[in-house]
Amino acid sequence: MTTEKGLRLGEVAFGLAVLALGVFIAFETWTMPGVGAATTVGPRLFPGLVAAGLILVGLWLQLEAVTTGPVKADGIEIDWPSFSLVASGLLLQIVLLETLGWILAGTLLFVMTARAFGSRRHLTNALIGLALTTLTLVVFDLGLDLELPVGSLFEPLLDALQK
């Protein structure tokens, strides 16, 4: 749940994030080892400009958040549990992808996302996810020569099958 106050807080946080990114880039640019004395403009100038831009815009955003307030005046409702479900589904996929492989990690992501959108038919969803990920793996790995991971757990099994 996010009310008007929450949204205003979001704007302030966004402005601060922009500011922080600017300061970070400025610091990194400052501490960058100096090379290329031969070139008139080194690799530092542009990062410096971008950092300055970010810092100025970050300050401007703070000013705007305080004076004019949020664009959506009556605030916006956020369903955080559903949001977290999708976000953690994506994270799990990253963690599991290379061991469990594209098919299982993708299916898990499919089921979790579908649940976040209110579908409770987990078995049906799992079957659809399984079909979709298997299809993409077959089409892309065999047809288009891309390498979606089969998963380190299953690779010995595949090798054994091929022998």
Place this chain on the structure above:
Amino acid sequence: MDTLSALLHGFTVALTPYNLMWSAIGVTLGTAIGVLPGIGPALTVALLLPVTYNLDPTSAFIMFAGIFYGAMYGGSTTSILLNTPGESASIVTALDGHAMARKGRGAQALATAAIGSFVAGTIATVALTFVAPLMVRIALAFGPAEYFALMVLSLTTVTAVLGDSLPRGLASLFFGLALGLVGIDLQTGQARFSLGVPELLDGIDVVVVAVGLFAVGETLYNAARHRYEPEEMYDLKGSKWMSKEDWARSWKPWLRGTLIGFPIGALPAGGSEIPTFLSYLTEKRLSKHPEEFGHGAIEAVAGPEAANNASAAGVLAPLLSLGLPTSATAAIMLAAFQQYGLQPGPLLFENNSSLVWGLIASLYIGNVLLLVLNLPMAGVWVKLLAIPRPWLYAGILIFATMGAYTLNNNLVDLVILWVIGLIGFGMRVLDIPVAPCIVGLILGPMAEQQFRRALAISQGDLSVFVTHPISLGLLLTGLLLVVVPVLLRRRRAKYTTA
């Protein structure tokens, strides 16, 4: 003339059965993906990039042209029947198009959009055929200073024009520029902002950022909002054909929309938001029934849709002849070119003329294919709109993660996708435009190179940017575009308080 024979050659390339097949696959996939709610043309092109990895460049870009035009057609279906414009250029279509659908005139709205897109697309492609070589000739006179000024101009217009708040647009732009800094500096070999991660030395891929902002960010946003925003979907019913009156009220807006859309799209000022709004306002002023606007006036669908498609063709002119992307979709297309080791610009016309002209010829062909595909098959695309949302968004994430992973086959891209997705969610909640970020990411490094090249030639003398007349003119235009709206807004505020 030169251009005509080049175009004819292009047709012989594009009309081979093999390339014709890729064009047909492109328009079909483009329409099918573009029709899905929440997927605009930029994301459609980004998601379909992996499909083309193994094609030769000519066929790949013929397919891209089809995907690009197809996604535009598909997007208008979504905004008319579902009122969820996939990108800012379709917002205007959604206003009256959805009102028509509510009155049971959805089929007519779709028809005027499709035929209008065909008319506008064809005229604009003809214009592109002749404007692009002219631009190439101008581009040959450009040095690094002029290129830099041109890029600054297009960055400022993309930023200043979008959204109602300048600092928000700027924040998005600078975020994109910051992402563009990551990786090895091409001129000195200095690693910048790679945080010790070797995979970051190659920089952050614009496709990952686009998919993260559009697909992952959008899905997170919809997951968080679907309980509060029930959708209203209107099926097609009644007569499928446009009446005589519909035709009479549509043809002039089509032509006017084209006239507005192409030049604005072709200028480095770019974007398709302004032409669609301009077309809407023009039609409202010229209409005999201004009171119908907002309640389902057919002119308000015909004009902006034509303007949208014409500007989409217009955007290709600076993209192909100058290598300058002026919309998010064009930025992704440029990334696609770079993936094939091609750099759009005058040299591309010189060295890869059969690719460029094959691409342009396939735009003509794609337009015809789309008209054939869309009028009778509108009902099929409408079925796609009815996919249950849990499966639709879960599927979008599957394809988004697949696209990001297969770019370089490493998990780092998936991590970046996740982070960018969260940021995209935040930007969506706070109403921050994403197009400046994507254009900034791809134009930033190019602008830096031209900037440094210009200064290397002038031996560090900063005045090159203002002593070259073209460069000075472009920079001044950019400055005006930022300053004038701010002043206007301030004046308006003064009037309302006084």
